[in-house]
Amino acid sequence: MTGTTPSSADEIAALFRGAIRSGRLGDGERLPTVRQTAKDFDVAQATAAKAYKALEHEGLVVTRTAAGTRVAPGASRAPQVVIERARALAEAGEGAGVPLDDVVAILRAVWMADDAEPESH
Amino acid sequence: MTGTTPSSADEIAALFRGAIRSGRLGDGERLPTVRQTAKDFDVAQATAAKAYKALEHEGLVVTRTAAGTRVAPGASRAPQVVIERARALAEAGEGAGVPLDDVVAILRAVWMADDAEPESH
DNA sequence: AAGTTTGTGCTACCTTGCCAGTACAAGTAG
DNA sequence: CTACTTGTACTGGCAAGGTAGCACAAACTT
Numbered sequence A, B: 001m002t003g004t005t006p007s008s009a010d011e012i013a014a015l016f017r018g019a020i021r022s023g024r025l026g027d028g029e030r031l032p033t034v035r036q037t038a039k040d041f042d043v044a045q046a047t048a049a050k051a052y053k054a055l056e057h058e059g060l061v062v063t064r065t066a067a068g069t070r071v072a073p074g075a076s077r078a079p080q081v082v083i084e085r086a087r088a089l090a091e092a093g094e095g096a097g098v099p100l101d102d103v104v105a106i107l108r109a110v111w112m113a114d115d116a117e118p119e120s121h
Numbered sequence C: 001a002a003g004t005t006t007g008t009g010c011t012a013c014c015t016t017g018c019c020a021g022t023a024c025a026a027g028t029a030g
Numbered sequence D: 001c002t003a004c005t006t007g008t009a010c011t012g013g014c015a016a017g018g019t020a021g022c023a024c025a026a027a028c029t030t
Helices: A009-021 A035-040 A043-056 A080-097 A100-116 B009-021 B034-040 B045-057 B080-096 B100-116
Strands: A061-064 A068-071 B061-064 B068-071
Touching: A009 A043, A009 B100, A035 A043, A043 A061, A043 A068, A080 B009, A080 B100, A100 B009, A100 B061, A100 B080, A100 B100, B009 B045, B034 B045, B045 B061, B045 B068, B080 B100
Parallel strands: none
Antiparallel strands: A061 A068, B061 B068
């Protein structure tokens, strides 16, 4: 069910993390309010708050109490190569009709395989 | 914590799903026994069993009661393009020092972005 | 046929995490 | 300075899912 709508703090955090590191949310750009996010994803405010807290702890966002939560200046975007290849993979996956979750599982598998076997080809 | 050791039925299932669909576990190849998997990941047997059950329900594995669980014949591997691009992404991500979970988050972000904006260029 | 392996099916307990609603703190805007 | 916005904190309740341990069924092995 992670392919559709986030339903937990971790999933919500992951969603924003992806938006930020992929550049879809730029430097200084503002995130929805905690209350708004809670409504959007139909979760309790405490859950949305927890997600934001995690993001701040990672240094991805800056939160000043009444000014809202914004993407932290600098050091947010992942290297362009990664983004491009992620886009390429997404395209291939969608084109082939492979479910997102399956693609993720495959990615994890090859990631760990490279870890274990330095010989690749 | 999904980057290290699986700790729930879903995560364990996802791990084997990735191994199968990526071709790391080939047709007819045998998976560890439920009891073994339970030990490997330090979970209860019921949890490992649940994971295997899910895989069978997806048609990825075939289980005959005392013969163990094996990868279902045919229809297991994902299209080669997807695997190759997943490998390329993994390589780029590891090379750039981007955490696996972040790469996954990015992938999800661009996946949904493509869903929303059919214009890709 | 006998014994062993292996997946399944319980039961009761317990931990984790989300929910709901509210109250509070710390800024911003008029 | 006053009012509003927005993130934080807290309480008790609750549902989902994992734990442990065992009993059982079916099929492989000898």
